[in-house]
Structure formats: structure tokens, C-alpha cells
Amino acid sequence: ETAVFQTPNYHVTQVGNEVSFNCKQTLGHDTMYWYKQDSKKLLKIMFSYNNKQLIVNETVPRRFSPQSSDKAHLNLRIKSVEPEDSAVYLCASSPHWGEFQDTQYFGPGTRLLVL
Amino acid sequence: QQQVRQSPQSLTVWEGETAILNCSYENSAFDYFPWYQQFPGEGPALLISILSVSDKKEDGRFTIFFNKREKKLSLHIADSQPGDSATYFCAASATSSGQKLVFGQGTILKVYL
16 A cells, blocks of 8 residues: 555653654655644644755754654654644655645644643 | 635535635745645545646536636535535645645535535
């Protein structure tokens, strides 16, 4: 099956803890992204990677750090989570960087709840 | 500042009716407008898209109407079905910004039998 896979589906943690989310795509795409979808469903780009290189880093707090071992994997680590980090984190991929008409394919998301 | 705005926030239609979802944008550089459909517990999926050089795009029951001068577009869903109940996102990107998509806040569509 070719798709974008994310783990875990759901994670509950306490303020100040560290969390890590994983994303893997089997579509053979070069470009991957992390989005944050807040409680009002607003989607905002956080990071863009092309062939495991960071291309775009939006204004995101420094406690967020993406990591990519190869072009099929993109992880997200959050050090010392805060209540406002509660959201759904969506991973996406697209065939090539710079092709503005390329479709972005999304994973099912990881829902984070910070208590 | 919200660059892409959608209305209404939520919409309810009966099965068989045409649902009309609206979108407006501010950045004149935007030239590609995809609409994404999201079901609960899933990620968004591309439904249909349009380039700014066109004023209409059809794909089955889904049609985008685009007005470049007014910076507005709309998604029409003809013969709405209960399975169309989902959140619809209008997004925009500019050739100059590569694949950076800016999303609207979404319209929640409910189709009743």
C-alpha cells in the first residue's frame, strides 16, 4: 500500500515533557511537510523538507525540531511541550519540490493533547 | 492575518441539493487554488483544483468557479450526497513560493437525507 503513514495516532502528555512523532511515505516522493491543525481546524505549514534537507522553516517555536533520515521519513520532536501545542500534527508529501501544482498527500495525523 | 477566507463556516443541505462553498483571497500573486476534503480522523485529500488562468473547472459533481478580478472562487457540489459530509478547505499558492500552501479555515458541510 502506498500512502503517508503517521505514528502514533494519539498522544497525551503533560506540560514540560518531550514528544516525538513519526511519518513515513511510500509514494516515492521527494518532498515532505509538517502541518499543525489547531482546534478550529486551521492548517498551517511548519516545515518543508526536500530529499531530507530542510527547505522551509516557518515561524515555529524553537522547541519544535524536525528530523529526516532519508526522503521517505520525516519526524517531529517537541521538547518541553506547552498547552498551546495541543493540536493535530499532519504530515504530507508531494512528488517534487518547486512544482507548485503538485498534489500534497496527507497522512491521518497525530493528535496531541497536553494536560 | 488570514490570507484565505472561507464562508460559510458551516453549511447544511439536503440530499440532491447543490452546496456552494465560498473562498476569497488577498494575495494577487496566488495562482493555484486546490480544494481539499477532510473526513473526521483523516488527513485532507485533494478534491479538485484550478489555475488562475481559468475561470471554471469541472470534475463530475464538483465545479470551481473563479473570479480573478474579485479574488473570489467558489466550489459547487451538485446533487449532494450524505457521503459528501466533510470539511472542505480552500487553499492557495503562488508560483514564486513553490509549494507553500495557505489554507482557509474550512467549511463544514453536512448533507441530510
